[in-house]
Amino acid sequence: MIQLLWASGCKEQAFGYEQEAIKKWPDLNIGSCHTEEVLEKFITVNESMARMKDDVRVLQGVNYPVLIRGETGTGKELIANALHGSRGPIVDGQLTKGRFVAINCPSLSVDLMQSTLFGHKKGAFTGAINDKIGAFQYAYKGTLFIDEVGDMPLSMQASLLRALQEKKITPVGSNDEVDIDCRIVCATNKPLEAMVKAGEFRLDLMHRLNTFELHTIPLRERLEDVALLIKKWDKRGGFKLTTGCLLEGNCRELGSLITRWNVLGR
Numbered sequence: 001m002i003q004l005l006w007a008s009g010c011k012e013q014a015f016g017y018e019q020e021a022i023k024k025w026p027d028l029n030i031g032s033c034h035t036e037e038v039l040e041k042f043i044t045v046n047e048s049m050a051r052m053k054d055d056v057r058v059l060q061g062v063n064y065p066v067l068i069r070g071e072t073g074t075g076k077e078l079i080a081n082a083l084h085g086s087r088g089p090i091v092d093g094q095l096t097k098g099r100f101v102a103i104n105c106p107s108l109s110v111d112l113m114q115s116t117l118f119g120h121k122k123g124a125f126t127g128a129i130n131d132k133i134g135a136f137q138y139a140y141k142g143t144l145f146i147d148e149v150g151d152m153p154l155s156m157q158a159s160l161l162r163a164l165q166e167k168k169i170t171p172v173g174s175n176d177e178v179d180i181d182c183r184i185v186c187a188t189n190k191p192l193e194a195m196v197k198a199g200e201f202r203l204d205l206m207h208r209l210n211t212f213e214l215h216t217i218p219l220r221e222r223l224e225d226v227a228l229l230i231k232k233w234d235k236r237g238g239f240k241l242t243t244g245c246l247l248e249g250n251c252r253e254l255g256s257l258i259t260r261w262n263v264l265g266r
Ligand SMILES: Nc1ncnc2c1ncn2[C@@H]1O[C@H](COP(=O)(O)OP(=O)(O)OP(=O)(O)O)[C@@H](O)[C@H]1O
Pocket: 041, 042, 043, 044, 070, 071, 072, 073, 074, 075, 076, 077, 078, 079, 189, 251, 252, 255
């Protein structure tokens, strides 16, 4: 029943700008239309980034976990969203597509993360006044994006591994397992290998997540993109990067600097 509900909700959701994308790319299915639409927003002329975009085009069509690695502001979430194209051929003229559900590990305590990911039963803990569906189920036939997975506590890593392997979860306070069917995309800017050595990240989980890795490289290593982004975003004209600006926040920081320039002229 729940699955039927999701499916009908998913169809409604897919009728947005993706219909326009289908007109634009009539030979592609809805999944790859979505991917192209999002990849267009990922502005780059850098060769490795162009190769990464090609990898995204391939990976959007398979249902394996993908790990996206890169510094803050380099577009990891944009790429995760582009990968979300994977689920959704057109069936009987209808788009079938699940949701893109994002959770951010550092912002959640262990208890909250557990109930956010797995859901809970009414009365499972103080304040659990109703049954709640977790992100794994909410992303039915869609994508669950786990941001900053390097910040996931060890106890939760074990549960994530189990969910990935068994494709089943147990909501908090429930005895019953629930089947899940969603694509898992994770992102991190943490050195997971070093964390494994330090006993902070599970080796088995790392290997489960990193079969397919995508790397977003920092802007300082692709200055050609800095010039291109300035050209695209500078509406006022004449924007100059202050000498010594390290752009540690990458595209996000550059975007803010240019927005300020566009509005205030300084
Ligand atoms: N190549 C790009 N072209 C255009 N915009 C980009 C590009 N990369 C990132 N952006 C923009 O920069 C902002 C930050 O991107 P995003 O949130 O995807 O980064 P992130 O790597 O997930 O960062 P964090 O690690 O801080 O979560 C967004 O507004 C995104 O649209």
